[in-house]
Amino acid sequence: MNANEVHAVMGPNGSGKSTLAYALMGHPAYVITEGRILFDGEDLTELEADERAQRGLFLAFQYPHAVPGVTVTSFLRSAINAIRKARKGGEDDPVAIPEFRKELLEQMDRLKVSRELASRYLNDGFSGGEKKRVEILQMAMLKPRIAILDETDSGLDIDALRVVARGVKDLVSPEMGALVITHYQRILEYITPDFVHVFIDGRIVEEGGPELAHKLEAEGYERYEAKV
Numbered sequence: 001m002n003a004n005e006v007h008a009v010m011g012p013n014g015s016g017k018s019t020l021a022y023a024l025m026g027h028p029a030y031v032i033t034e035g036r037i038l039f040d041g042e043d044l045t046e047l048e049a050d051e052r053a054q055r056g057l058f059l060a061f062q063y064p065h066a067v068p069g070v071t072v073t074s075f076l077r078s079a080i081n082a083i084r085k086a087r088k089g090g091e092d093d094p095v096a097i098p099e100f101r102k103e104l105l106e107q108m109d110r111l112k113v114s115r116e117l118a119s120r121y122l123n124d125g126f127s128g129g130e131k132k133r134v135e136i137l138q139m140a141m142l143k144p145r146i147a148i149l150d151e152t153d154s155g156l157d158i159d160a161l162r163v164v165a166r167g168v169k170d171l172v173s174p175e176m177g178a179l180v181i182t183h184y185q186r187i188l189e190y191i192t193p194d195f196v197h198v199f200i201d202g203r204i205v206e207e208g209g210p211e212l213a214h215k216l217e218a219e220g221y222e223r224y225e226a227k228v
């Protein structure tokens with residue numbers, strides 16, 4: 001996939017979509033036994049998750065974890081500084097605090113994330129929807145090259161879905177592409193995918209354009225499951 005493109009991955013429960021996201025991101029619990037991950041001509045397969053993040057990969061989790069003791073603000077500042085440091089070849093280059101705060105407040109307002117969340121511990125006691133919005137806030141602040149969104153639409157109320165989807169859409173540009181894992185056509189009404197991939201049993205079994213998502217919503221996956 002390329003920057004400026006939106007790819008949707010749709011598939012039944014347990015087909016391996018989250019596993020794909022974790023494998024791409026370098027989650028230590030997953031070992032890649034076959035295939036390679038190539039990004040900008042570089043093989044990332046052996047790199048650690050933080051090294052992949054420094055190169056611009058980002059994953060918004062289906063089930064974000066709480067990080068008690070670390071506020072949203074300090075988490076974001078450390079993550080940004082880690083990326084800036086890596087880009088400077090290991091030399092510290094911390095973001096200026098006023099600049100950081102200004103952008104954080106702007107992005108929070110844009111994504112309608114309550115300002116009160118910034119000083120709370122990351123995801124600690126957050127509602128399901130608040131966690132998802134804060135995932136997108138992280139994406140907006142970190143400005144990845146490729147953003148993987150694992151069911152970011154699940155559990156969002158109607159207004160939040162629209163805000164979050166537009167937030168993602170605004171970031172898709174020559175600087176960023178998005179891989180959107182979803183069960184529902186609805187988020188794709190706001191973020192029109194360039195490609196839709198049907199994922200069954202760990203494999204892509206069909207590819208198409210946005211019309212494929214409509215077809216899946218109408219027909220389900222039975223047609224594919226009969227084949228595998």
Ligand SMILES: Nc1ncnc2c1ncn2[C@@H]1O[C@H](COP(=O)(O)OP(=O)(O)OP(=O)(O)O)[C@@H](O)[C@H]1O
Binds near residue numbers: 013015020029
């Ligand atoms: N750590 C693990 N050890 C063993 N099996 C696992 C592990 N993690 C996931 N699985 C299994 O791998 C399969 C694929 O899981 P995965 O979470 O990738 O599915 P998914 O497509 O994201 O499903 P959903 O739509 O429900 O989120 C499932 O059968 C799951 O139980």
Ligand SMILES: [Mg+2]
Binds near residue numbers: 017150151
């Ligand atoms: Mg999943």
